[in-house]
Amino acid sequence: MAGRLSHTDRVRKLGSIVVVGALCLIFLAAGCAFIPRLGIQNDEVFFASGLYEPLAYRHGIRVFHTKVPLMLLNYLGATKTWFYAGWFKLWPPSPASLRVPMLLAGAVSVWMFYRLLRRIAGNRAALAGAALLAADPVYLLVTLWGPIVSHHLLLLSVMLCFLRFHHTRSSRWLAAACFCAGLGLWDKALFAWLFAALALGALAAAPRAVSSALSGRNLRIAAIWFILGALPLLWFNFKSRGETVRGNAALSLAELPAKAGVLRYSLDGSLLFGWVVTDQAPPTPRGPSGVVEEASLGLADAAGLREQGFMLWGCGLAVLLLPWLWRTPARAPVLFGLVSFAAGWFQMAITQGAGMAAHHTLLLWPLPQLVVAVALAEASRRIARAGPVVLLAAVALLAGSNLLVLNQYLADAVRKGPGLDFPDAVHPLARLLLKEPAGQVFAADWGMLDSLRFLSQGKLRLRVASDLTGKPSLTGEERKKLREWIAGPGDIFVGHTEGREFNRGSTARLRQFASENGYASETLAVVPDSYGRSTYEVFRFRHAETR
DSSP: OHHHHHHHHHHHHHHHHHHHHHHHHHHHHHHHHHGGGSOOOTTGGGGGGGSSOOOOSSEEEETTTTTEEEEEEEEEOOOOOOHHHHHHHHHHHHHHHHHHHHHHHHHOOOOOOOHHHHHHHOOOHHHHHHHHHTTOHHHHHHHHOSHHHHHHHHHHHHHOOOOOOHHOOOOOHHHHHHOOOOOOOHHHHHHHHHHHHHHHHHHHHHHHHHHOOOOHHHHHHHHHHHHHHHHHHHHHHHTTTTTHHHOOOOOOOTTTHHHHHHHHHHTTTOBBBBBTBOOSSSSSSSOOSSSHHHHHHHHHHOOOOOOSHHHHHHHHHHHTTTTTTTTTTTHHHHHHHHHHHHHHHHHHHHBTOOOOSHHHHHHGHHHHHHHHHHHHHHHHTTTTHHHHHHHHHHHHHHHHHHHOOOOOHHHHHHTBBBBBTTTTTTHHHHHHHHHOOOEEEEOOOSHHHHHHOOOOOOOOEEEOOOOTTTSSOHHHHHHHHHHHHHHHHTEEEEOOOOSSSSSTHHHHHHHHHHHHHHTTEEEEEEEEOOOOOOOEEEEEEGGGGEE
């Protein structure tokens, strides 16, 4: 009997591995479908400011004769710069080489989440959670974009390592957990929110386990390895007298309703419509090209407009189930997830400027999936024989609704094209500028400089002009600087066309200033996207006497 049960367990384990592996492959394949259909987003390649000219990182150190970036901003570490510096030696810079590693890391995070849930709530909850995370449209698209992929890997590593420490009491796992937490803090200082939130969640769910681990020896080990992981950030703040805290610690409740809306739309999957993909009909409509696009449009037409999934309802159901599950093994993990989630979002809610975008709210993932998966799995155990069928139906409904939303994003990308932040016109723009004479290229609006730096691999002599063109009025020193830029022989300016500017009126203000100083604008090229939308304008200035 024991041998037969052992064989059954092995078969079940193998089956679970196959299912999770399939979920990871689905996640990866779905993400790859977006790679050629979305242009490079400016912040997506901000890491290149520490890799290619013009270098613009906040802090670095000199190692022999090489300057090594440590901090790109006062709250953002150079971890991605370090990774891509090596990666691009294997696979030269391109949209695929940029995004495939992020998608692979996202697929790994799905696998890690499965392992975490399997340890804390069993295989049933683990499979449900992996399915919910792999099908989450906002999670996939933010992973493709890549601003917080390392955050999710490190957050899951922290939780897995602390869990191993809890079970084994081995100081190696404690050291590993705290080192990963330190790395997370260096990667992005906002990791402190989630680390503090996890600590509160653990204290609420298992106070005795937490208190028993707080020995002097453990605290010393934790402190040492945390400091080692966060050392670049700590060194920067030592040199700058705490600039990370001083520059990012403003509190405000004024944005609270808007932040609650962002959280809601992150959960139901609709947040990125109109941003990743445009909601405007193109002047030159395109039909489907290839099997993937045909299948996506066919499914979208059959399903109707699907811009919201049911995950928000799933979260509400999980909360309602908690009293019923209070005296079950699910209480601790569900309580951990809820308290950690609430504590993490509360810190965003009271911090000025935080929590207003997908890459902020998504810092809390996969805590919602943890809560829903564990609650539904435990509830299914209370229903006896019908439980597995009910759980499968519930997960299929939640994950399936999210997949339809994800397909809607893809269908919109095919029919309408990418959003303003993801313009595919940036690729022909970079090729055009590389053919121009080797003068300076001034970015007259936000949203293009980092993309051009990445696509040209530092070959363009890029300069930032948007800091001045975005201002309604200039100081005397700023006016002098702008006159010098306009007068530069062989220099050109790049702006967005009217109606597509981030700083509205920036090009018009620049031209007005030039006219007041005796210069006229000469348009060299207008670059459209693949749907016929005029997106970029390339121009230069000539003095009236030389025309």
